[in-house]
Amino acid sequence: MATTRRRTSSSRSTRRPEAIPPGSAHVAEPLDLRGALRDMTLIRLFEQEAERQYKRARIGGYCHLAIGQEAANVGVARGLQPQDKLLSSYRSHGFALARGTAPTGAMAELFGREDGVAVGRGGSMHLLDPEHGYFGGWGIVAGQLPIATGMALAGVKQGENLAVLCELGDGAINMGAWHESLNLAAIWNLPIVFAVFNNGYGMGTTVDQASAEPELYKRAAAFRMHGERVDGQDVEAVYEATARLMTRAREERKPAVLEVMTYRLRGHSVADAGTAYRTKEEIAEWADKRDPIALVTERLVADGITTEELDAITAETQALVDEAVAFAEASPMPDVSTLADFVYGDPNTAEQFSRMAPGSPAGEEQLLAQLVA
Ligand SMILES: Cc1ncc(C[n+]2csc(CCOP(=O)(O)OP(=O)(O)O)c2C)c(N)n1
Ligand SMILES: [Mg+2]
Numbered sequence: 001m002a003t004t005r006r007r008t009s010s011s012r013s014t015r016r017p018e019a020i021p022p023g024s025a026h027v028a029e030p031l032d033l034r035g036a037l038r039d040m041t042l043i044r045l046f047e048q049e050a051e052r053q054y055k056r057a058r059i060g061g062y063c064h065l066a067i068g069q070e071a072a073n074v075g076v077a078r079g080l081q082p083q084d085k086l087l088s089s090y091r092s093h094g095f096a097l098a099r100g101t102a103p104t105g106a107m108a109e110l111f112g113r114e115d116g117v118a119v120g121r122g123g124s125m126h127l128l129d130p131e132h133g134y135f136g137g138w139g140i141v142a143g144q145l146p147i148a149t150g151m152a153l154a155g156v157k158q159g160e161n162l163a164v165l166c167e168l169g170d171g172a173i174n175m176g177a178w179h180e181s182l183n184l185a186a187i188w189n190l191p192i193v194f195a196v197f198n199n200g201y202g203m204g205t206t207v208d209q210a211s212a213e214p215e216l217y218k219r220a221a222a223f224r225m226h227g228e229r230v231d232g233q234d235v236e237a238v239y240e241a242t243a244r245l246m247t248r249a250r251e252e253r254k255p256a257v258l259e260v261m262t263y264r265l266r267g268h269s270v271a272d273a274g275t276a277y278r279t280k281e282e283i284a285e286w287a288d289k290r291d292p293i294a295l296v297t298e299r300l301v302a303d304g305i306t307t308e309e310l311d312a313i314t315a316e317t318q319a320l321v322d323e324a325v326a327f328a329e330a331s332p333m334p335d336v337s338t339l340a341d342f343v344y345g346d347p348n349t350a351e352q353f354s355r356m357a358p359g360s361p362a363g364e365e366q367l368l369a370q371l372v373a
Contacts, residue, residue, distance in 0.1 A: 028240055111331070191255070217229045
């Protein structure tokens with residue numbers, strides 16, 4: 001039977017911004033729009049600088065930018081309570097900065113330096129800042145889902161009043177870890193929201209080439225879980241939906257899927273021009289009509305923000321980025337003798353191994369004895 005829905009891999013996409021109705025019941029406090037613009041501007045300027053530094057070979061490895069996705073990053077982060085936990089894919093800069101990570105530590109991590117937030121071990125894909133409730137930055141597609149699910153389970157077991165927000169890309173939704181994690185989250189009623197950042201592409205593959213059900217929020221139904229879609233270029237809408245679903249997760253232990261419709265204006269990584277699998281017209285349409293920073297600025301202008309105030313936000317955030325680069329440049333490279341540090345969680349690995357019983361990889365016998373005592 002002929003089908004016209006799927007495109008061939010050689011055809012280029014023309015992905016149009018979709019009209020999405022606003023969410024229903026608003027239970028959250030109104031978003032601090034100026035604060036949101038400030039965070040979004042910081043992320044944009046930080047990433048533009050990271051792009052420059054990557055091209056100067058100051059940053060090694062991979063570097064994935066979220067330019068164009070700042071409303072999604074900031075809306076999600078601002079929808080969390082301080083005790084909530086956030087995990088994401090490798091497109092991690094915006095999440096860390098939106099959660100409060102210092103730009104200095106983030107930039108030093110991109111530079112692979114000792115003062116980086118992951119001691120220079122993680123790089124761009126693995127920013128990490130538990131003090132600010134950001135638990136990475138994960139490079140294996142869908143690798144963060146079982147970890148986030150386990151953290152939600154731990155929160156329940158330890159009686160903590162928190163929920164977990166696990167971001168993933170549209171490309172992670174067909175991995176086994178998606179099915180396993182959502183199934184467990186549903187049957188154990190875990191306080192977790194899976195935020196699927198649908199930016200239209202997994203590298204160069206469009207969502208409808210990869211997913212039999214390309215309306216990804218509907219995939220929640222397979223687990224009898226609530227699913228909904230939100231306009232990811234609208235920071236207020238993302239914030240409202242996140243805050244509402246996280247409150248529901250925390251207070252009623254109901255997991256959910258939130259599909260955040262967004263667009264990356266750059267290629268998959270800094271090494272990808274991003275034009276082989278999509279048209280220049282498509283990118284220009286999103287840049288001209290759906291740039292999230294322009295959209296939030298328009299709203300603030302309508303509310304009376306002045307040009308001086310807007311300029312001050314840009315100047316303040318640019319100063320932070322300049323300071324971050326100077327800090328990263330001055331920070332030493334980790335000494336080669338420390339190469340194996342942090343490989344095991346317990347610094348006293350000999351002690352850790354000594355607790356292992358045959359067939360018991362992490363000392364479960366002792367743990368079990370403590371639990372039943
Ligand atoms: C298990 C695994 N398979 C393949 C890769 C290579 N890879 C890195 S990113 C990516 C695409 C993921 O796309 P998506 O989830 O949509 O995230 P986006 O890059 O759009 O933010 C792939 C296939 C990987 N990192 N991990
Ligand atoms: Mg994607």
